[in-house]
Amino acid sequence: MKYVHYGDIHTNIADEIDKNNNLPFINEIYKEYDELKLDDVIVADASEDYKGIADAAVIISNLPYTIIAGLHTIALRPTSLIKGYFLYHIFKTENFKRFGYKIGTGLKVFGISYNNLAKYKVYYPQEIEExxxxxxxxxxxxxxxxxxxxxxxxxxxxxxxxxxxxxxxxxxxxxxxxxxxxxDAWEQRRLGEGTIKIGDGLHGTPKYSTNGDVQFINGNNLINGKVVVTSETKKVTSSEQSKDDKELNQNTILMSINGTIGSLAWYRNENLMLGKSVAYIEVSKFDKKFVYTYLQTDKVKYYFMNSLTGTTIKNLGLKAIRETPLLIPxxxxxxxxxxxxxxxxxxxxxxxxxxxxxxxxxxxxxxxxxx
Structure with a gap:
C-alpha cells in the first residue's frame, strides 16, 4: 500500500502519479480510507505558505498496488462530465491560485476546507474529446x-x-x-599571485536614481555565471561609480562574499556599480577560465567556508580570497x-x-x- 501525504504533493513526489512514482510503501492497514483509482485527484488542504494552498496531484494510470489519500489531503473523484486530469490542470492555473489565496485560512499554516474548495466555479468543455x-x-x-x-x-x-x-x-x-x-606536478600558488587586483564594492548606500543607467548589484544578482538584473535591482548614475567599478573588464570574475558565499559570474561589459557583497577578481597571470572553474571545486569551497567571519551574516574577507591556495599547472x-x-x-x-x-x-x- 502507498499513501499520499500533503507534503508529498508540495514536494512534487506526488504529482502526475503513475506506476513509476517514488511514493513510499507503508505497512499499516487503513480500512477507513477509500482506495484511490485512475483519474482521482488529490488536493493538499494545508500549506506553510499561500502559494501551496490546494496544490494537486492526479492518478494518471492504473497502479499495481493500493494507494490512499492521507494526512491533510482532499480526495476528489470527478463525475463522467469532467476528466480528473483536466481538473488537475485547472488547479494549476493562476485563476485557481488566486482563489486559493483569497479563501485560504490560518496564520502560520494555511488551509482550505472541502466546503471552500467546492465553491470554486469550474469551467470545462462539454465534449470529453476536447x-x-x-x-x-x-x-x-x-x-x-x-x-x-x-x-x-x-x-x-x-x-x-x-x-x-x-x-x-x-x-x-x-x-x-x-x-x-x-x-608534471602542479605548483602550489595563491590566487592573489595570478591576479592584478581583488576588491569589493561599496560599503554603504549609494544615491539611487530612477533615471540612472548603472545597475547597483549585490551577491544575489550573480546567478549561473551571469549578472541577473531584476525589477528590484536599484539604479544609480555614473557619478556614483568608483574607479574600480569603471575598470571592470573581460578578465574580471565577480563573486558573492556576503550571506551567500561563492556564487560566480563573468563580467560582460555591463554598466555596474558593485555593492559590498560582491568581490571582483581581475585575473592576469593565470588562465581566467581555469580560475573561474577552480573557484567552484569542493576544495576551494571548503577553504572559503573555513575562512568566514561574522555571526549572523557570514562574510568572506578579501585577504582570505587573495590567499586562496591553488595548485596550478x-x-x-x-x-x-x-x-x-x-x-x-x-x-x-x-x-x-x-x-x-x-x-x-x-x-x-x-x-x-x-x-
Whole structure:
C-alpha cells in the first residue's frame, strides 16, 4: 500500500502519479480510507505558505498496488462530465491560485476546507474529446519539461564528477585525470599571485536614481555565471561609480562574499556599480577560465567556508580570497581545462534556457486554455 501525504504533493513526489512514482510503501492497514483509482485527484488542504494552498496531484494510470489519500489531503473523484486530469490542470492555473489565496485560512499554516474548495466555479468543455486533447498537449509539454530537468541534473552531476577528477584532491599534487602529454606536478600558488587586483564594492548606500543607467548589484544578482538584473535591482548614475567599478573588464570574475558565499559570474561589459557583497577578481597571470572553474571545486569551497567571519551574516574577507591556495599547472594545461569547463557550462546553460522556455510556454497555455 502507498499513501499520499500533503507534503508529498508540495514536494512534487506526488504529482502526475503513475506506476513509476517514488511514493513510499507503508505497512499499516487503513480500512477507513477509500482506495484511490485512475483519474482521482488529490488536493493538499494545508500549506506553510499561500502559494501551496490546494496544490494537486492526479492518478494518471492504473497502479499495481493500493494507494490512499492521507494526512491533510482532499480526495476528489470527478463525475463522467469532467476528466480528473483536466481538473488537475485547472488547479494549476493562476485563476485557481488566486482563489486559493483569497479563501485560504490560518496564520502560520494555511488551509482550505472541502466546503471552500467546492465553491470554486469550474469551467470545462462539454465534449470529453476536447478535454482529452488539452490534457494531451499539456502532458506532452510536462514530459518535455521533465526530460530537460533530468538532462540538467545529469549534466550537473557530470560536471561535479569532472571537477573532482580534473583537479588535485586533498594532499595530492596531480589530478586523477590528465590531458595527453601533461604529466608534471602542479605548483602550489595563491590566487592573489595570478591576479592584478581583488576588491569589493561599496560599503554603504549609494544615491539611487530612477533615471540612472548603472545597475547597483549585490551577491544575489550573480546567478549561473551571469549578472541577473531584476525589477528590484536599484539604479544609480555614473557619478556614483568608483574607479574600480569603471575598470571592470573581460578578465574580471565577480563573486558573492556576503550571506551567500561563492556564487560566480563573468563580467560582460555591463554598466555596474558593485555593492559590498560582491568581490571582483581581475585575473592576469593565470588562465581566467581555469580560475573561474577552480573557484567552484569542493576544495576551494571548503577553504572559503573555513575562512568566514561574522555571526549572523557570514562574510568572506578579501585577504582570505587573495590567499586562496591553488595548485596550478602550466598555462597550456590551464587553458585546456578552462576551455573544457566553459564548453560544459555553455551546454548546461543551453538546456536550462530550453527548460525555462518550456516552463514559460506551459504557464502561458494554463493561462489561456482555461477560463
Amino acid at each position: 478535454q482529452e486533447k488539452i490534457i494531451g498537449i499539456l502532458s506532452n509539454l510536462t514530459n518535455s519539461i521533465n526530460l530537460h530537468e533530468r538532462k540538467c541534473e545529469e549534466l550537473a552531476l557530470i560536471k561535479k564528477a569532472l571537477l573532482q577528477e580534473l583537479f588535485p584532491k586533498k594532499d595530492e599534487i596531480k589530478p586523477e585525470v590528465r590531458y595527453k602529454n601533461f604529466s 602550466n598555462i597550456e594545461e590551464q587553458q585546456k581545462i578552462g576551455s573544457f569547463f566553459q564548453h560544459l557550462d555553455s551546454l548546461i546553460a543551453l538546456h536550462q534556457r530550453k527548460l525555462e522556455k518550456l516552463k514559460q510556454l506551459k504557464k502561458f497555455l494554463l493561462q489561456n486554455m482555461f477560463i
